[in-house]
Amino acid sequence: MSTTETALTVHLIRSKMEDNDDILHQIAKKLHEQFGIEHPTIQIEKGTFSCKLQPDHKI
Numbered sequence: 628m629s630t631t632e633t634a635l636t637v638h639l640i641r642s643k644m645e646d647n648d649d650i651l652h653q654i655a656k657k658l659h660e661q662f663g664i665e666h667p668t669i670q671i672e673k674g675t676f677s678c679k680l681q682p683d684h685k686i
């Protein structure tokens with residue numbers, strides 16, 4: 628990853644753990660098309676534990 632590349636790190640809560648490859652591919656494609664993000668890092672969590680990085684207000 629270079630310093631000029633636009634990157635994004637996101638934590639995603641998803642109850643299902645199957646078929647993640649497909650949804651990750653679709654998300655990465657959309658992030659690139661809509662926001663020009665070339666290097667997304669997507670972490671999938673099941674929501675069993677509340678994430679420490681979670682803001683007070685959920686979107």
Ligand SMILES: [Zn+2]
Nearest residue numbers: 638672678680
């Ligand atoms: Zn998290």
